[in-house]
Amino acid sequence: MEAVEIITTKRDGGRLSDEQIDWVIAAYVDGQVAHEQMSALAMAILLRGMDRAEIRRWTDAMIASGDRLQLTGLDRPTADKHSTGGVGDKITLPLAPAVAACGAAVPQLSGRGLGHTGGTLDKLESINGWRASITDDELRAQLRDVGAVICAANERLVPADRLLYALRDVTGTVESIPLIASSIMSKKIAEGTGSLVLDVKVGSGAFMKHVEDARELARTMVALGEDHGVRTVALITDMATPLGLTAGNALEVAESLEVLEGGGPPDVVELTVALGREMLTAAGVTGGKDPADALSDGTAMDVWRRMITAQGGDPDAPLPSARETDAVLVPADGVLVRLDAMAVGVAAWRLGAGRARKEDPVQAAAGVVLHAKPGAKVRAGEPLFTLHTDEPERFERARAALEDAYEVAPERSRPEDRPLVLDRVDAASLG
Ligand code: URA
Numbered sequence: 001m002e003a004v005e006i007i008t009t010k011r012d013g014g015r016l017s018d019e020q021i022d023w024v025i026a027a028y029v030d031g032q033v034a035h036e037q038m039s040a041l042a043m044a045i046l047l048r049g050m051d052r053a054e055i056r057r058w059t060d061a062m063i064a065s066g067d068r069l070q071l072t073g074l075d076r077p078t079a080d081k082h083s084t085g086g087v088g089d090k091i092t093l094p095l096a097p098a099v100a101a102c103g104a105a106v107p108q109l110s111g112r113g114l115g116h117t118g119g120t121l122d123k124l125e126s127i128n129g130w131r132a133s134i135t136d137d138e139l140r141a142q143l144r145d146v147g148a149v150i151c152a153a154n155e156r157l158v159p160a161d162r163l164l165y166a167l168r169d170v171t172g173t174v175e176s177i178p179l180i181a182s183s184i185m186s187k188k189i190a191e192g193t194g195s196l197v198l199d200v201k202v203g204s205g206a207f208m209k210h211v212e213d214a215r216e217l218a219r220t221m222v223a224l225g226e227d228h229g230v231r232t233v234a235l236i237t238d239m240a241t242p243l244g245l246t247a248g249n250a251l252e253v254a255e256s257l258e259v260l261e262g263g264g265p266p267d268v269v270e271l272t273v274a275l276g277r278e279m280l281t282a283a284g285v286t287g288g289k290d291p292a293d294a295l296s297d298g299t300a301m302d303v304w305r306r307m308i309t310a311q312g313g314d315p316d317a318p319l320p321s322a323r324e325t326d327a328v329l330v331p332a333d334g335v336l337v338r339l340d341a342m343a344v345g346v347a348a349w350r351l352g353a354g355r356a357r358k359e360d361p362v363q364a365a366a367g368v369v370l371h372a373k374p375g376a377k378v379r380a381g382e383p384l385f386t387l388h389t390d391e392p393e394r395f396e397r398a399r400a401a402l403e404d405a406y407e408v409a410p411e412r413s414r415p416e417d418r419p420l421v422l423d424r425v426d427a428a429s430l431g
Helices: 003-011 018-030 035-048 052-064 092-101 120-124 136-145 159-169 177-191 211-227 249-260 266-283 291-296 299-310 341-353 392-402
Strands: 079-083 106-110 148-152 195-202 231-238 324-329 334-339 367-370 383-389 406-409 421-425
Touching (some): 003 018, 018 035, 018 052, 018 159, 035 159, 052 159, 052 211, 079 106, 079 177, 079 266, 092 106, 092 120, 092 148, 092 249, 092 266, 092 291, 106 120, 120 148, 120 249, 136 299, 159 177, 177 211, 195 211, 195 266, 211 231, 211 421, 231 266, 249 266, 249 299, 249 367, 266 291, 266 421, 291 299, 324 392, 341 367, 341 383, 341 392, 383 392
Parallel strands (some): 195 231
Antiparallel strands (some): 231 421, 324 383, 334 406, 367 383
């Protein structure tokens, strides 16, 4: 087969055959198809799209590029959650232990941050001693003994995605529904979870800027999961404004600990509980403890401490704090009516919380603390953001990112009313 013929077929709006899809993915992983050819094909897919059957075959070919994890032999059903990525999205941290405390086993294979969105592994690595890489046997043992694992996927799980995701990141081909859906679902299906709840983000801080696109992405992923025997549900949630009051690795761990102590920002608690309930229902664990109770009665915190300890971390070690801080002040009295997620994500990234290239290090303590959320009354001269970094030369560009990030309107103004959970997609809603 010829890579060029496959590229031109898609470039001209045609559909790819099963054989073409199987061949091009296997040949890319083998090194027979060059990166420049795969990047041309990814761009053709982004511009021309794929039908459902093509997306399904593409996902299957990605899964077949590596090993599948076996999570059988546990005494309770498995439930995982995946977010399409946002700013301040630390939900996995309180969610995994809360759901485990309610009776499901949570295998949460996570990634690192790229660009303005944070990565769960980067956040957890700010805990002294914690390690992201564990063997498959350790993963199974921890799931059995603790009930929750957050770790890196091993190298053999969907190697095609490892290559393709890095390529898409540098070729402007991330924001494609077929490519995002197949990337996420190939990993989740190969990981062997019995059920999956997707948090599909929409808004300035997300890949999907419009709710219609988010809905299409959710429907595509739910169909892929159900076709592969994984009970899959998606919530479409708002990412116009950051989640919680922190963006940055150690800052987000600290905020997650507040949630695990029964406090924390209301939006983080609301989403943790909503996703947790969906996970338990999808896993068939009903009538038991509610995730809200697991957060308030300390049982989620108990699981958290065991989960961190099992991976070498010290749950009692102080979290790193930044060497330097700087405040951005409220310019006038009034009501905060807009706070842009993307701008806060970029500021946190510029302060050192994120990376521009996969191999870049991240600063554990860098990030942004918000002192108000939309709807709050603010007073001139009070801090609106506190910027944290170990390298003060980073402040200027972070401040520049935040210049148009917010709007303070006269008192009695109200921000646009937007619920956090905007929609829900399950197998029944696919029609
Ligand atoms: N997350 C993934 O794992 N893949 C994508 O393509 C986008 C977000």
